[in-house]
Every structure is written in structure tokens, then in C-alpha cells.
Amino acid sequence: MHTIQQSASQVVRQVLAGKNLNQALSVLLSPSAGKNGLRITSQQRGALQDMSYGTLRFYGQLVRVLDQLLHKPVQDAQVRCLLLVALYQLLHTKASPHAVVDHAVRAVRKCNAAAGGLTNAVLRNFLRNRDALLTQASISEEGRYAYPQWWIDTVRNQYGVHAGEILLAGNRHPPMTLRVNSRRNSPEDYRAILARHDIESSLIKPGAVLLAEPVPVMKLPGFFEGLVSVQDAGAQYAAHLLDVKDGMRVLDACAAPGGKSTHILELAQVDLLALDKNAGRLELIGENLQRLKLHAKLQCGDASQPDGWWDGKPFQRILADVPCSASGVVRRHPDIKWLRRSEDIKGFAQQQLSILCTLWSMLDDGGMLLYATCSVFSIENQCVINEFLMRNADGRQLPIPAVHLNNGQLFPDDHHDGFFYALLQKNA
Incomplete structure (x- = not known):
């Protein structure tokens, strides 16, 4: 386990230095990494991902616990990250405390022989004084919620007494939900297929299948045959809200990896253009289309610069799934909490407004x-829409039924991630 702890601490250290979590993990696990690449079993890979994700998910709490245990700061960043990973295991996993401490000491000695004794003392001190340390850490809001203070302040200013619930929901493990290909089957019938494979599920809005426990996609019956896709229930609202009809010309801007594009095509026979400025991610859309046996035109291009790709013919429907802070999907990407800065959000809002006006x-x-957006920050959501409507008198915002959404905002919960939707209609 100490090799996995050490690898997880390397991932955490790289993220805290500014690297994307998925990128840090993929580089470490890549076969092209040569002698520095990590050769591990699938079970060890799962443990590495859990330690890396979990340590970043609860980083704000773990730092405040660790700072109480240290008489002076640890200058070695690798040792500090190893201590944080071990504290995550002791706090949030069922791993044997004795084994965690033993492996952490051995892992630390590999990179700093002199710090082995410190590691042993710190972790055993935590085990003796766990409750008192946690109580003290929770006095700080960053320690209580495990987010940077600017993020906590932003959510509280927007949602008041509901802020704590929204923040804590972002620290839970995300649900696994499926979208059944309506051209091939119904959610009810697919649930019967799951039951025959001893996979427990339930049906939730807006017709999504929620799994009681996540399973690898290769174990989903009919996945490779195009019967079903993995897609968050919140993301599945998009195609329904767009209300596409047969024969329409439809644009999905910023379309990769293609979940919403393929959902649109499952609901109606449309002429769909799937646009994305990243050629590599555009390939993912093609793979999804092929698996689901669907067809769309793929175009590499920037939604805010149409001169290079638009043929001048108008679209009857446009999906503008714009780049954002991803604050609503932070439980799937916990590195976002520590990579984003408060000033980034205004930058996103400016970019979003530019794309929206261009697409209009x-x-x-x-x-x-x-x-x-997959954001819970209003500056990226309704504030952008308000500014857009002030500039474009030929547009109006249509109501979204309250039974589905809270004025367009979905908060992360046990069924779905956080999303925002605004449906705009152009005056005829």
C-alpha cells in the first residue's frame, strides 16, 4: 500500500501546484511513462484514485487537522502530501489504522528517511486525539466544509441557509445514472434487464436510471451495443428542455464528449451539427455516435468565431453548453476547488456572454x-442571461416548470449534479 500512498501523494502535490487531476493520474498510469510509469493491478488503481480524489475532496479539512498536529510546518512538500493522504485514509476510509500508519512511515522514509519518526508520531497522535482535532478543525469554515473561503462566501451570499447543504453535497460520492436509448428500449424494460444481472436500480427524473451502486461500464448489459449511456440525470434534462422535433436543424455548440448530442438524436430525427474546438474531444463524440448507431455532422470550431465553420443557414434549436467553473460537478472533479480562483468566475461569465450573443x-x-452550465454560481448563470436580455430585445426567457427545476438551477443531491438551464426564444 505504501507505493500507492506515495503515488497518490505525488498526484496531490502536482494538483496543488496547478495540474489537472485527471492529467496527473493519466501521466502516472500511462504505459508511455516508461520506467517511471506505475504498474499496478485494477484494485490498486482504484485505491490510488480513491486516495487522490478523496484527499483533494477533503483537503480543507485535512490541512487544518495536520496543522494542529505539527509543531512547525513541514518543508518537504512530498512528506506533507503523504501525511494528508494518510489522514484521509484514517478519517474517510475503512482501511486498518495500523496498516495505514505503517505504510505511510515506509512511504515517507523512501523520499525522506529523516521524516519517518515524525510521520509515525503525527499519525498516532491523530488516532489518540481524533475527536478533539476534528472539533477544532471544524471551527474554521474551510475545515468544516472543505472548500476555499471565497467559494464558501459565494455560495452563502447566494443561497443563505441552504449554503451548507449545497457545499456538503459537493463532497459526497457522485451517483451513477444511465440514459436508456429511447430508440432501442424503455427505462422500465432496461431496469428489468439490469435486475436479471443482479444490478439494483431505480427510475428518477427525467427518465434516468439510478444505480444503487456504481458498476464498470463493461458490466452494463447492452452498453457496447448502444442500449444505454452513462450520463448524469441533471445533464439529461437538456435534450428534453430543448424540445427538438423531426426535421429541425440543430446546433450543439461546445458538444464534446457528446452525451447531450446523442440524447438529442435519440429523441428526434434532426439535422445535428456537433461543434467543439478541441479536435481530440471531437473524436469522443464520433465514438459515442458510432456506439449508439447515430449520425451527426462533426465540426471542429470555436462557437464564438463562426466565420470558420457556419454556412449562414439558421438553426431552429441551439444548445449552448458553455465553458464554466464546473462548480456544480465538483464532487466528480475535486481538484476544481483548489485550482479555481474567485477572479476566474468573472472571466467565465464574460466568455459565456460572448458565446451566447454570437450563437443568437x-x-x-x-x-x-x-x-x-454545470455551475451553481449565479454570476455564470442567471446574471449572464439578464445581461444578454438587456442587450437583445428580440429574446425572451421562457419559464422552466418548477416541478423539475428551481428557476433553472439544479443543486447537487443524491440523484444528480449541479446544473443551470435557461431557455431563450427569439421573437418571430
Whole structure:
């Protein structure tokens, strides 16, 4: 286990230095990494991911616990990250405390022989005084919620007494939900197939299948045959809200990896253009289309610069799933909490407004545009829409039924991640 702890601490250290979590993990696990690549079993890979994700998920809490245990700061960043990983295991996993401490000491000695004794003392001190240390750590809001203070302040200023619930939901393990290909099957019938494979599930809004426990995609019956896709239930609202009809010309801007594009195609026979400025991610859309036996035109291009890809013909429907802070999906990407800065959010909002105004010029009279983010920050959501409507008198925001959404905002919960939707119609 100490090799896995050591690898997890390397990942955490790289993220805290500014690297994307998925990138840090993929580089470490890549076969092309040569002699520095990590050769581990699938079970060890799962443990590495859990330690890396978990330590970053609860980083704000773990730091405040560790700072209480140290008489002076640890200058060796690798040792400090190893201590944080071990504290995560002791606090949030069922791993044997004795084994965690033993492996952590051995892992630390590999990179700093002199710090082995310190590691042993710190972790055993934590085990003796766990409750008192946690109580003290929770006095700080960063220690209580495990987010940077600016993030906590932003959510509280927007949602008041509901802020704590929203923040804590972002620290839970995300659910695994499926979208059944309506061209091939119904959610009810697919649940019966799951039951025959001893996979427990339930049906939730908006017709998504929620698994009681996550399973590898290769164990999902019919996945490779195109019967089903893995997609968060919150993301599944998009295609339904867009209300596509057969024969429509539809644009999915910023489309990769293609979950919403393929959902649109499952609901209606449309002429769909899937756009993304990242050629590599555009390939993912092609793979999804092939698996589901669907067809769309793929185009590499920037949604805010249409001169290079738009043919001048208007669209009846546009999905603008714009780049954002991803604050609503932070439980799937805990590194976001520590990589984002408060000033980044205003930058996203400016980019979002620019894309929205550009796409609006491509929308047919009477057509509808669905603006979507996976954010819970209003500056990226309704504030952008308000500014857009002030600039564009030919647009109006349509109501979204309250039974589904809270004024367009979905908060992360046990069924779905956090999303925002605004449905805009152009005056005929």
C-alpha cells in the first residue's frame, strides 16, 4: 500500500501546484511513462484514485487537522502530501489504522528517511486525539466544509441557509445514472434487464436510471451495443428542455464528449451539427455516435468565431453548453476547488456572454436556444442571461416548470449534479 500512498501523494502535490487531476493520474498510469510509469493491478488503481480524489475532496479539512498536529510546518512538500493522504485514509476510509500508519512511515522514509519518526508520531497522535482535532478543525469554515473561503462566501451570499447543504453535497460520492436509448428500449424494460444481472436500480427524473451502486461500464448489459449511456440525470434534462422535433436543424455548440448530442438524436430525427474546438474531444463524440448507431455532422470550431465553420443557414434549436467553473460537478472533479480562483468566475461569465450573443445571431426567428452550465454560481448563470436580455430585445426567457427545476438551477443531491438551464426564444 505504501507505493500507492506515495503515488497518490505525488498526484496531490502536482494538483496543488496547478495540474489537472485527471492529467496527473493519466501521466502516472500511462504505459508511455516508461520506467517511471506505475504498474499496478485494477484494485490498486482504484485505491490510488480513491486516495487522490478523496484527499483533494477533503483537503480543507485535512490541512487544518495536520496543522494542529505539527509543531512547525513541514518543508518537504512530498512528506506533507503523504501525511494528508494518510489522514484521509484514517478519517474517510475503512482501511486498518495500523496498516495505514505503517505504510505511510515506509512511504515517507523512501523520499525522506529523516521524516519517518515524525510521520509515525503525527499519525498516532491523530488516532489518540481524533475527536478533539476534528472539533477544532471544524471551527474554521474551510475545515468544516472543505472548500476555499471565497467559494464558501459565494455560495452563502447566494443561497443563505441552504449554503451548507449545497457545499456538503459537493463532497459526497457522485451517483451513477444511465440514459436508456429511447430508440432501442424503455427505462422500465432496461431496469428489468439490469435486475436479471443482479444490478439494483431505480427510475428518477427525467427518465434516468439510478444505480444503487456504481458498476464498470463493461458490466452494463447492452452498453457496447448502444442500449444505454452513462450520463448524469441533471445533464439529461437538456435534450428534453430543448424540445427538438423531426426535421429541425440543430446546433450543439461546445458538444464534446457528446452525451447531450446523442440524447438529442435519440429523441428526434434532426439535422445535428456537433461543434467543439478541441479536435481530440471531437473524436469522443464520433465514438459515442458510432456506439449508439447515430449520425451527426462533426465540426471542429470555436462557437464564438463562426466565420470558420457556419454556412449562414439558421438553426431552429441551439444548445449552448458553455465553458464554466464546473462548480456544480465538483464532487466528480475535486481538484476544481483548489485550482479555481474567485477572479476566474468573472472571466467565465464574460466568455459565456460572448458565446451566447454570437450563437443568437445563428438562431432562426421563433427558434429556441438552451443555455446550460454545470455551475451553481449565479454570476455564470442567471446574471449572464439578464445581461444578454438587456442587450437583445428580440429574446425572451421562457419559464422552466418548477416541478423539475428551481428557476433553472439544479443543486447537487443524491440523484444528480449541479446544473443551470435557461431557455431563450427569439421573437418571430
